[in-house]
Amino acid sequence: MHALWQQFDQLGTEMIVTKAGRRMFPTFQVQISGMDPTAEYVLLMDFIPVDDKRYRYAFHSSSWLVAGRADVAAPSRMHFHPDSPARGAQWMKQTVSFDTLKLTNNLLDDNGHMILNSMHRYQPRFHVVYVDPAPNSHLNAYRNFSSFSFPETRFMSVTAYQNHRITQLKIASNPFAKGFRTTDPQDWVGNSRPPSVWCPPEGRTEPLTAKPGEQRSWGSKTLISETGGNSFVSGGAEWTVPPL
Template identity: 50%
Template sequence: VNAELEDSRLWEAFAAVGTEMIITKSGRRMFPSLKLRLSGLEPDKRYCVYLTVEPVADCRWKFQSSRWLVVGKGEPAPAHRCFMHPDSPASGAHWLKQPVSFLRMKLTNNGMDPHGHIILNSMHKYRPRLYVAEIEESAWLHSRFVAYGSFDFPLAEFIAVTAYQNQRITQLKIDCNPFAKGFRVTGK
């Protein structure tokens, strides 16, 4: 089993500047969103696909003098959550036919979030990790995970923020995200 990040050129452009993702109490979608291409699955077997967002290191960051700097020890990690892809479980053929999109996944800083969003600390660095679990279904109609594959995506690392810190990231989001109209000068 293998997984590759789609839109790698877009992710490279963001990584070159220092990717930031907004987190809010109500939850915010990522941009760029995670789209992953899977390979090596058996078409007739069933799989669950889910994502976690994991801390890269136990430190707090600050944007200062046009760059990100480590400024101290990180806050305790929030409750670890995973985002199960809404198509799970599905056949290998289903997962292989097109990129797996996590467009619906939202990031939040609300530690009491009741909606299943991924809870993160602001000013901490994170990396998405994908899990692929094969499902074995018994004659008793009970399912269990029998095999795991996990993949992380260093190119998709980001710092969680409540407001963009780097003006270059703000501009890149405006230029590349058709839904970033709130930041455009014209408001269109």
């Protein structure tokens, strides 16, 4: 997904957040190498603010402007890949996709979704944790993980797309929107006319003039552990992932 992420990044990626939770597109996917094939690893993600600012979109200049200081940070959570823990051989044999991850702006969410403030910029982070079988594994907690972040995956959280070019590129690229493409996708990215129909990942259509509503759950299970800040427990040991 690297090339697609770069396309969105050049326009200023936006991700929809809803009360019910919305899946990311592009999806966060990684290919991993260098693991011990027989050892077990936990893969997880979190999201950190890029800065301490809140933004608004200026339609006359098609740009984001600082609107003030950031809102109070939402509760910190981590999203565990549902196949965790798994052996290195399994992780390395195929692309790992975090397609069950959902974003929400509901501070009281009890579904395990990632809680973000709207109109704030975020950086997704990817963490690989070695499941140390040693009895005293907690003593090596800070050495048993690696963290990665990719600048092209930064995005602005929104409740409705602000930049119509983002809307066009999402429709042109998202396979769930295939049935709603009425012209050549190559024309959409450079066309100033926004499309008349917007298609959420679930396939439900809404007019672009309406604010996207809540989505129904796909029934996917998200594993979240909240043990204070960015700490989590797996394999009997507790780790803390510090900020980059």
